[in-house]
Every structure is written in C-alpha cells, then in structure tokens.
Amino acid sequence: SGPSALIQAEGQYFLVDMGNGTQVRLIEAGIAFHDIETMMFTHHHLDHNEEYLPISVLAWLQGRRHANLVGPPKTKALHDFLLSFYKKDLEYRARLTGSSLDGMFTNVEITELEGDNELKINGVRITATEVPHTAYTLAYRFDLGSSSIVISGDLSYSDDLVRLAQDADVLVMDSGGVIKEGRGPRRPPPVKMGEGFIRAHGTLQEVATMAAKANAKKMALTHFTPGEIDVEANLREMGKIYGGEIIFGEDLMEVTP
Template sequence: MIKNKLTQFFIISALCVSTVNAEQRLSATIIGSGSPLYNENRASASVLISNGETNLLLDMGNGTQANLNKLGIGARDLSGLLFTHHHLDHNEEFVPIFIGSLLGRNDFTIIGPPNTTKLAQVNLELYQEDIQYRLGKTQRSLETRKDAFKVTDIVGGESFTIDDIRISTVEVPHTIHTIAYRFDYNNQSIVVSGDLTYSAELATLARHADYMIMDSGGMVMSDGNKKKRKMLRIKRKMALKNRLLERI
C-alpha cells in the first residue's frame, strides 16, 4: 500500500495577518495542501491571498473549488489566478475556475511561469462555443469578456501590482520552471514558495516577511518488499507460461 506519510505544508504562520479592520488586512488561507496522490479528504495545492474585495488564487489543485465554496468564494469573486508551476497537482482545476471567472463580470489577471499563456489560450479556444452559449444567456459575448482578463508569462524576478497588492517573484529550483511569490500590502507581507529545493533567492525574497508558507513533501513505499516479491512471482509465472506455449 502506498501511503503519503511525509507530505506536509510547513506553515510558518497563523492563517491571517490581523490589523485594525478587514479593509487593511492581508490574509492567506490554505485551500489545499495535499500531494499528487488523489485524496478525497484533502485538496491539492492552493492558497488564497485576500485583502478586502481582492482575492488572488495561487495554484489550483484538485479540490480547490470545493474548499473555496465552503468559504463562500466562487470563481467570479477572484481578481487573479496565479501559478507557481505547471504540475497537475497545482493546476488541475484551472479550466473550470478560468471559465467560471469568464462567466462573471469582474476583470481578472492570470500570471504564471512559461506556458501559462498557452494554457489559457488553448482552453479558451477549446471551450469557446460553450462559453459563448453561457454568456449569451445574459446577452453578453465572449469577445467582450476577452477584454476582461490579461494573461502573462513570467520567469521570476518580475514585480507587479494587482489592485493594491504588490507582488514580487523569484524563480526557485524544482523539476520544472517554478516561481515563488511575495505579497505586500500596508506593511504586511506573505511569501508562498510552491514546490522547491533549497533556494538562496527565496531567503532574500522572504526577508522581513511576516509569514511564509512553504510546500515540502515526499512519499515512502509501505510494504515495498512485499510488492516486489509479488511482482517477481507474476513475472516468473508469465515466463513459465510463455515457455510452455512455445512447446505446444
């Protein structure tokens, strides 16, 4: 049996930064902290960065929509869709969230490492008839909603602003191009690493930050030797069967 024993989110924080009122509060809510292995009780990677009416969703693994719904937040409430990297456990629910945002009435931003633009464009083309049909129910068109969002590929090192939240980025080492993000607002700061190994650049990005969410994990095989013995027996039986067939 494979058990996901070691996958954890090391949360160097409470979930929220508290200030005088909600309008000035920058908060991070962990929507999912699971691994690539499907788990019906645990959503995969996703973090919601919020400030008043601004909601930025960083990564969209399996189960993201269900957990957002529990918070009373839908795709139409999101101001930005951001990616650390394009592994399936970090972007699996992008398509329905992207389409849900298009069906809303707010402007939104999509940002991530290389292939983010391609991911958005391919799915926009693939589902354009469905999106147009749904928008038509409220006398709107896809051409008009295309102007409501902007998608940008980044490589790390860029800084930009979504609403009043300042966002800084660095590339961090992983198996594919991966970005870590820092969110700053009103002298509050939250850093989210995404998957990575050691990174001196991340330490620089996180200097004097109030909170950091680091994603770290691994898997161990339980009863591994038993599985190997079982597979060896199967292979031996197949080899014997083939030899017998050759004699017939």
C-alpha cells in the same frame, strides 16, 4: 485538496494555484468566484492548475468581466489552448446566460514572469523569483501594508527563496520532506532533467533552514502526500533549526500575518 492558497488583501482576492478540490473549498469558504479577479500559477504541473478553467468559467458566468492571470512562461499558451479547445462549449454557455465575452475571451490581462520580477495589482505589490523544481517555478511575495506573505511553490533548497522571504510574516512552504507516522525523515529522490538531476522537493532540514535564514515569523507547511503526519517528530526536528511558529496546513485553514 490539491495545492491552492487564497490571499485576501485590500478588499480583493489573489488565488495562487488551483489544484483538485479548490472549487469545493472556495464554495465551503463562502467565496464568490466572480470576486476572484487575480489568478496565479507557481508552475504548470497538473496538480497545481487542473481547476483553473472550471474556476475561471464559473467566475465569468457569475459576472466577472475582467481578470488578471499571472504565471511563469507558457501561461498564455495554456489559457489560449483551453479557450480554443472549449470554444464552442464556452460560446454556448455565453449565449445561454447572456454573458459578455469579457472576462473570458477578452479583457483578460496575462502577465508571464521570469527570474526576479515585481508588479503591482490594484495597489498590492507582488515580487516573484524563480525556485528550483522539475518545471519552471515561481515563488511569490505579497507585501500588504506592514504585512508580508510568501508562497514558496514546489522547490528544493533555494537561496533565492530565502532572499524573497526575508522577514516575512507568513511563509507558506512546500513540505515534501515531512515525517509520516511510523517513518523516518523523507528525502525526496532526485529526478533526471536534461543533462542533470534535480530534487522536486526539499528535505525537512532544508525547509526549516530556509525559514530560519529568511527569519520568517510563521511557516505554514502545505502540499502533503498521503499518510498521517507525525506532528511531534516534525516539530522536534524542525525546532532544532527554526524557532518560529510552525503550522501544519489544512483545508479551509486561515492564517493571519
């Protein structure tokens, strides 16, 4: 499936990114959509937000009457555009099911974040910082009592991510540079953006270096491109830099702090 992570804390869910396949995986995991009150974007690329509307609609029709939506700039514009475009369809569904407009057209709290920011949602502290990517991207840290989880978003090397993830229990990391079977280490190519160039994803060494500098206890690698991963080769290379536990993420995998 596409990029998506579900954080469970204090009896609530935080759904971060909603790539292709997220709906099916939530159903397979036995998660009731209406229990997901907070939905978050790291950035606005299609592979990260393409199932936002279908999941929101299902949650609403199942009875969710309040929602929190958090993301980078243009999050509100995306939400408003989708509601406007599908207005007649959604109004029809509301009449058909007797649903209130709350939780879809109204009673949706939208928070757009830039740079370093902190917010609390129902007692859970969330910290955000910008990380380098080809679209404006946020990494998020969730502090849950004595535990902490960081979602990196897509990124190349970032000292800001290192700072955000300091001493985190779990660092969920973009893995654009992993080694595939029969291949050597991959270096994601730079992309011209405006007046300069930027790499959309970090190298294997950069990923390991960020985790090591952050002193993260566990690093869960996600967002793999197609192809078989050479687990031994990756562990060998990253182990030269990072001494924590390395997890190769899979659909429906649960990682505890």
